[in-house]
Amino acid sequence: MARATFGQVTGDPGLELLNTVSWRLRGPGREELLGDSARVLDWxxxxxFLDETEHARLAxxxxxxxxxxxxxxxxxRGLREDAYAxxxxxxxxxxxxxxxxxRVALGRxxxxxxxxxxxxxxxxVDSAVAATTPVDRAVRAVLDLAGSDRLRLLHQCEDDxxxxVYLDTSPRHNRRWCSASDCGDRNRARAYYRRHRVAE
Known part of the structure; x- marks a missing residue:
């Protein structure tokens, strides 16, 4: 079975889990990217958060x-939604x-x-590698980011x-889109279309 791949635009491993749902703000139209345990392990x-040996063992x-x-x-999924909120x-x-x-993760x-x-x-260092390990490592990364100065760079894509989300490390901190070639192009095309509709 081919491994799932995930877009990585955040600039920090502690944020990557938050982007495992696409079109989050679309309501019922949002797309779940962590459909099963295999996809969680691939992510x-x-x-x-896992190396190849750990991935194979847990799979x-x-x-x-x-x-x-x-x-x-x-x-x-629970950590993702709580970390986003x-x-x-x-x-x-x-x-x-x-x-x-x-606290649960630190106990292990x-x-x-x-x-x-x-x-x-x-x-x-995890005492043992178990099914809980990927999320244990993810929550430690989330709290590492939450307590760091890098959190001030957190920005959400401006697509509706x-x-x-991502860390805006651009020189002028004016990055607007998660991806210039995806949300950026789509919104620029919409703006272009609106301008020309008004000009007609």
Whole structure:
């Protein structure tokens, strides 16, 4: 089976989960990109929350455990919606749910000092790789971003229906679209069409 691929426009792994639904602001027309556990694992691999060995091991495990597979999908989607509400909408109740999920993740990890290649920085290391690992790593990344100065660069695509988010690292911080060749082109075409309709 071919692996699913996901657009990565955010500039931060802590935000990538938020963009696993397309046309978020379209209401009933939004498109779920995490349809099953295989897609969650593919997303985690592409984002860097799993390596190839971990991906293969968890895919084999979840193929024989329907309950764990369903729980992974629900966990990933739940964190996604709470993280979006927290980071984009400033929802305090959602922030508490993210914090609770973070505490659970920390209970399954230990602090470990990195070697010289990591500059001696301390990091969280999972005690074991399990079906919960992709979301454990994702929630740690979300909170890392939430507590950093980079959060001030958070911007939501200005398309009326898109809803994707990203860090605006453009020199003048004036990036308007998640993708210049997708939402950008579509909105420029709409503006062009409106201008010429008025001129007729």
């Amino acid at each position: 985690a691999l592409q984002t860097g 084999a495990t979840l193929a024989g455990d329907a309950a764990a597979a369903e729980a992974l999908v629900a966990d990933a 927290m980071l984009v909408e400033g929802d305090a109740a959602a922030a508490e749910r993210v914090a609770s999920r973070y 990890a230990r602090l470990e000092e990195g070697g010289p290649e990591q500059g001696g920085r301390w990091r969280w 229906e898109c809803g994707w």
